Amino acid sequence: AQKVTQAQTEISVVEKEDVTLDCVYETRDTTYYLFWYKQPPSGELVFLIRRNSFDEQNEISGRYSWNFQKSTSSFNFTITASQVVDSAVYFCALRHQGAQKLVFGQGTRLTINP
């Protein structure tokens, strides 16, 4: 069975604070792909990152960084020096090799207060 858990339903921080969004997944497959998407109030799902199961290298993109740990089945997302524009719902998702279906977590609503 495939499952993605985002235990944090809502997070609220003050601007410039660092914030980490947790994502834990369950899968029996050895080859799979993990994604993070951002959904601002406008509704569009914006792709942020894709990570392959065989590549555990962490990634940094500007203020965003991702920590992938297969040993704990986690793919956490950190925003450094948060800004009001980072306010959105963030979804973690899982996709298996050969599958077209994305399995989404329930999402984390992040609010950055000025």
Add this chain to the structure above:
Amino acid sequence: DTEVTQTPKHLVMGMTNKKSLKCEQHMGHRAMYWYKQKAKKPPELMFVYSYEKLSINESVPSRFSPECPNSSLLNLHLHALQPEDSALYLCASSQVYSTDTQYFGPGTRLTVL
């Protein structure tokens, strides 16, 4: 260019109306998707088209009828909807391979009265 466009942005319809949602992509992708998203929930997959053929139907009621006229266009025909069908409908596209990222459009906010 990673743009997927959807029209209309908003749609209000009665339960006896027939309407269509449209999606277009020009990224050369050969897989296209329809998702339904209720408030405060993640998107739920409805349909997948691969090479213009329906490859996945997630047991969606027949009042939703998808159509893929060509590799760039995806329609969702709506008929006799219920108020509980009110939601954000998202279109996405990708290459056919599972390694590839799905890119989403801005969605159509549908209200059924």
